[in-house]
Amino acid sequence: MLGMSKSIYRRLLVSFLATVLVGLGITGIVLSFFTKEYIYNAKEEELLRMAKKVNTAIHNSNEVNKRLLDKLAMLDESFDTRIWLFDTKGKIVATSMKDEMFTGKSVAVSIADNVLKGKSAVTELQIEGLDDPMLSVSVPWGEGENVYGGIILHAPIEGIEKTFGQMRESILWATLFGVLLSTIMVSYLSWSISRPLRTIERTAAEIGRGNYAERVQVDTSDEISDLAQTINTMAQKLEKVEQERHHLEQVRNDFLANVSHELRTPLTAIQGFLEALQDGLVEEEEARQKYYAVMYTETMQVNRLVDDLMDLMKLENNEVNLVKFPVDVADVMNRVAFSFHQEAEEKGLHMGVEVEDELPRIYADKDRIAQILKNLVKNAxxxxxxxxxxxxxxLDGEYVQIQVIDTGMGIAADDLDRIWERFFKVDRGRSKNNKGTGLGLAIVKELVELHDGKCRVESSPGKGSTFTIWLPRIKPEN
Structure with missing residues (x-):
């Protein structure tokens, strides 16, 4: 993660600095170019206007005398610029300065020719004895056909170049400031990006190690926050999947243990009786018949276990198709009560059926409803x-409520939530003589839910139990 952070920092820094440098560089070049052009053009136009004013002031003077020199000095002070006069041969004959060091020097032939033809000229003059170049303008000296030579007004380029130097220095300082500001911004931006990314990386590593309870805590509201939320959602789903996997693993282990236990008991009994019969230990016919009866009973127990397992597997895999018709609940209840009547009498129990008058029918699979009631009565x-x-x-609103009430041993409060689980048996120590697969109530729950119904149990130890199921009634036609 640190390497990635450095990479992000390096990329951001390079891109920001490149943008700043290129942007300011281009801006500086363009600004310098256009500013220089503007200043040069403005200075040239100003010098041309002043040169024409000088000519207007001296166009009637064709001889260099004190009066002309005084006038040139006055104009120099007024315009704050140097003024030279040259004759038709290109020789400088007068200047606005007091010293005459440039008098007698020559200007360029091309400039003199253009001026004598009545044209203005703008150039950078290189004069003997003058080290620095000058920005100069030349106009004819005289009027009409009477041209006595030329008038040169010039200003040192040094001042203009100094202005450009100051401008370039300002651009350089702006560039340095931009680089510094970019570095600070990149550092902050890199930190603001890398910090939540490091948090995400640590959380992802924990999730990768199987700690699915970890969550990413990011206090931003951008794409990184969306990424963190996505990782949290993924972790939540992985946690749920892991919990389901553990639950399924536990269910599988419990299932195998319960099936092994339920099969081992009858098979051990059958094996023991068969060995006794094979070894000739049982000689009397009456005793052998008892052995056969016990083996038959244990075989039927195994058969019921297999049947219940198949039913439960089909229900859980949605392989049971209900054949629904309007069902009279009272008729089904009476048939179930009749089928257990003899068994109840043998135990000295009273079997009763109570049905509310004008009870509406339910739309259900009659055989499966009978199976539900048989499992509940058998359990009771x-x-x-x-x-x-x-x-x-x-009748209970939109449902028909069916209850199976007994006065048996009851169920402890801690067991009520587990009563519908596969192979769960209440008080195993006290019910060893009560044969059962532990699947009856699990099948009841699946069948009731398959009918869009619901079920509940209420019980207290020593006071009996009440199993209640609700099945949707057939709504009356309007």
Whole structure:
């Protein structure tokens, strides 16, 4: 992550500095070029205007005398510029300065020719004895056909170049300031980007190590925040998947352990009885018949376990197709009660059915509803040794409520939430003689939910249990 941070910093710094340098460089060059052109042109135009005014003042004077020199000196002070006069041969004959060091010097032939032809000239003069170049303008001296020579007004280029130097220095300082500001901005920007990225990297590493409870804490509101939110969502889903995986693993282990336990008990009994019969240890026919009866009972227990497992697997895999028709709940309840009547009498229990008058029908699979009630009654019979078992049906809003009430041993509060789990058996130590697969209530729950219904259990130890299911009623036609 540190390397990436350095890379981000380096890229941002280079790009910012390049932008600043190129931008300021181009701006400086363009500004210098146009400014220089503007200053030069303005100075040239100013010098031309002043040169024409000088000519207007002296166009009637064709001889160099004290009066002309005084006039030139006065104009020099007024215009603050140097004035030279040259004759038709290009010789400087008068200057506005008191010293005459340039008198007698010659100007360029091309300038003299143009001026004598009545044209103005603008140039950088190089005069003997003058080290620095001068920006000069030349106009004819005289009027009309009477041209006595030329008038030169000039200003040192040094001042203009000094202005340009100051401008270039200002641009350089602006560039240095831009570089410094860019470095500060890049440092802050790099830190603001790399800090949340390092947080994301550490969190992602924790998630990669299997710590799915980790979350990215980012206090920004940009694309990095969106990335952090995406990682948090992914971590949440991974955490949920991991929890489901652990749960499924635990369910699988419990399933294998429970199936092994449920199969081992009857198979061990069958194996023991078969060995006794094979070894001839049971000689009496009556005893052998008892052994056969026990083996048959244990075989039926294994068969019921397999049937219940197949039913539960089909329900959980959505492989059970309901054949729904209008079902009379009272009829199903009476049939179920009749099928368990003899077993209830043998245990000294009263089996009762209570149905509310004009109870509406339900739209359901009749055989599956009967299976639900049989599982609930069978469960009640196993854990009820005295008292009664009642089935009761009544209307409850949009549902038909069916209850199976017993006066059995009851269920502890800690077990109520687990009563619908596969292979869960209440009070295993006290119910060893009660044969069962531990799948009946799990099948009940799946079948009820398949009918878009719901189920609940209420119980207290020693006071019996009440299993309640709600199944949607058939709505009356308007």
């Amino acid at each position: 019979l196993k854990f009820t040794s005295a008292g009664e078992i009642r089935m009761r049906a009544s």
